[in-house]
Amino acid sequence: MSEKPENAPEHCPGTESEDAGKSSACQGCPNQNICSSAKPKGPDPDLAVIQERLSSVKHKILVLSGKGGVGKSTVTSMLARGLALDDNLQVGILDVDICGPSIPRVMGLEGEQVHQSGSGWSPVYVEDNLGVMSAGFLLSSPDDAIIWRGPKKNGLIKQFLRDVDWEDTNYLVIDTPPGTSDEHLSVVQYLQHAVIDGAVIVTTPQEVSLMDVRKEINFCKKVKLPIIGVIENMSGFICPSCKNESQIFPPTTGGAEKMAEDMKVPFLGKLPLDPRIGKCCDEGTSFFEEFPDSPAVTSYQQIIKDIPDNLLFGNQTKDLLHMYLTFIPLFTKSFFTSTIFKGYSSG
Amino acid sequence: MDLDNNLKSVKHKIVILSGKGGVGKSTVATQIALSLKQQGLKVGVLDVDLCGPSIPRMLNVEDKDIHQSSQGWVPVYPDPSQTLAVMSIAFLLNKKDDPVVWRGPKKNAMIKQFLSDVVWGDLDYLIIDTPPGTSDEHITVVEGLQGYNPDGAVLVTTPQAVAVGDVRRELTFCRKTKLPVLGVVENMSGFVCPHCAECSNVFSKGGGEALAREFNIPFLGCVPLDPQLSQCLENGQSFVEAFSSSPSAQILNKIAETLHQRTAMNGSIS
Numbered sequence: 001m002s003e004k005p006e007n008a009p010e011h012c013p014g015t016e017s018e019d020a021g022k023s024s025a026c027q028g029c030p031n032q033n034i035c036s037s038a039k040p041k042g043p044d045p046d047l048a049v050i051q052e053r054l055s056s057v058k059h060k061i062l063v064l065s066g067k068g069g070v071g072k073s074t075v076t077s078m079l080a081r082g083l084a085l086d087d088n089l090q091v092g093i094l095d096v097d098i099c100g101p102s103i104p105r106v107m108g109l110e111g112e113q114v115h116q117s118g119s120g121w122s123p124v125y126v127e128d129n130l131g132v133m134s135a136g137f138l139l140s141s142p143d144d145a146i147i148w149r150g151p152k153k154n155g156l157i158k159q160f161l162r163d164v165d166w167e168d169t170n171y172l173v174i175d176t177p178p179g180t181s182d183e184h185l186s187v188v189q190y191l192q193h194a195v196i197d198g199a200v201i202v203t204t205p206q207e208v209s210l211m212d213v214r215k216e217i218n219f220c221k222k223v224k225l226p227i228i229g230v231i232e233n234m235s236g237f238i239c240p241s242c243k244n245e246s247q248i249f250p251p252t253t254g255g256a257e258k259m260a261e262d263m264k265v266p267f268l269g270k271l272p273l274d275p276r277i278g279k280c281c282d283e284g285t286s287f288f289e290e291f292p293d294s295p296a297v298t299s300y301q302q303i304i305k306d307i308p309d310n311l312l313f314g315n316q317t318k319d320l321l322h323m324y325l326t327f328i329p330l331f332t333k334s335f336f337t338s339t340i341f342k343g344y345s346s347g
Numbered sequence: 348m349d350l351d352n353n354l355k356s357v358k359h360k361i362v363i364l365s366g367k368g369g370v371g372k373s374t375v376a377t378q379i380a381l382s383l384k385q386q387g388l389k390v391g392v393l394d395v396d397l398c399g400p401s402i403p404r405m406l407n408v409e410d411k412d413i414h415q416s417s418q419g420w421v422p423v424y425p426d427p428s429q430t431l432a433v434m435s436i437a438f439l440l441n442k443k444d445d446p447v448v449w450r451g452p453k454k455n456a457m458i459k460q461f462l463s464d465v466v467w468g469d470l471d472y473l474i475i476d477t478p479p480g481t482s483d484e485h486i487t488v489v490e491g492l493q494g495y496n497p498d499g500a501v502l503v504t505t506p507q508a509v510a511v512g513d514v515r516r517e518l519t520f521c522r523k524t525k526l527p528v529l530g531v532v533e534n535m536s537g538f539v540c541p542h543c544a545e546c547s548n549v550f551s552k553g554g555g556e557a558l559a560r561e562f563n564i565p566f567l568g569c570v571p572l573d574p575q576l577s578q579c580l581e582n583g584q585s586f587v588e589a590f591s592s593s594p595s596a597q598i599l600n601k602i603a604e605t606l607h608q609r610t611a612m613n614g615s616i617s
Binding site for chain 1: 353356357364366368369370373397398399401404416443444445446447448449450451452454456478479480481482483485505507508509510512513515516517518520523524538540541542543545547548549550551572574577578580581583587
């Protein structure tokens, strides 16, 4: 049996095979050049460079969804803005949606350009502790389209990961396009040594969206990407005039919560459909600052509060902890968790 | 490849595009197809969204399989009248939750096969639903249709600036690939509260219309948000048939009619 890299395309002939880099499955694989060259085969030398570059970034979170328009970029921006409310944290957003970058507008950075420095590309900063990088910054006009096939997109993603100088960053939130294709494979592949903490999966309540999201969850399992949890966005609309709730996108099959339960992945929470969020995204302003008392902000803050838990413990440990807490009532919860937290944060 | 035989018997080809995801490309594609079918036309729907195919569920043909005939792949027909034909990658998957983890070149090969090997028969319209973006799938579809006189693209957007921004890029794509633009549909524009009948603009309003005006392309209409429409898509029901009196259905029917009139002229020229 010839050796296959973990994230190889389907029907990869294996890196040691005579057909390596030459078979039809190799087309578009970012390792094709390495495989097809006659040189002794080894891993992509850029992987080590990426690992080194991102060693100053503590946590890397991917925001994924099989379905488009469910709010990946909105959730990305809200998570990042929410985390950055803590002045002690340094937060970054990397937008790898090359063909439809929404992050620049959502963050109020349209028309900004990327600057080059001795240490690489500098992100564009929204706040002192919130930096952003997106393909949108490389375009000269808002009408410009990036009409690229996969390999070129992969090249740019690699450059983003290898050349952007994030300095010391606590959280890097990576926004992705919908689907399970080039961009997703590349991010996972290029970051294999730099370690991704996991993926936050965004969906809307309808089955039409959930069915794509199930595929995304299976994708994560296939490429061994841990799942931090599922967020249900646009769940319920509260009429601003009569305050009654309507289900614009009806959860006909039980919504995201049931899907998460069925697929055995954590459920992080529901976010209401609030037209003011869309408006803030259009204007590039911070929803947290504009409407600090809205129910959506409360939901986001709860989710943001839970994410570090999921990162620190991993889900298995968390389950164990829950069992422990249930079976040993002698331990008070606060005592137990505070010691665990101390242990982790000092480590 | 004998792209010739199978696509030649299709009179009109319309591509549904949008730079943004989740704006309702598949919704518009299915409802236009159903509306044209209701007018007595023979319609095909080709779903080239390989990573997230939604068409089969929306047309209630989720569990169907594709059969091979001597001329190629036989599309799936949702009803015995055989006036609506459907092709999607979902019919080729063993389990419906299986992800299609393919890079560009493999997706392109699949799409080329969809364009050449499906035995559509005599169709009045082939509606092609696409994933969001301006990448492999789109380039391959447009390349594949070249020489078969595609009627053009319908761009779908939602009213917010974030969506319209992506659709502007799609317009540039159409210009660069010389695909005519048949018009813009603004979907999810306004929601009428069922409790108090107050209309809220959940995703703002007017973005699609403004875009059409700015670039001097036809505006096809605003489709209001309607939970009944979402419900029909979930269950694979025909919304334009079941709720024909609702404002959303009327607009969708009108859009289909407009497209029919506009493309009929294209047919007579060629």
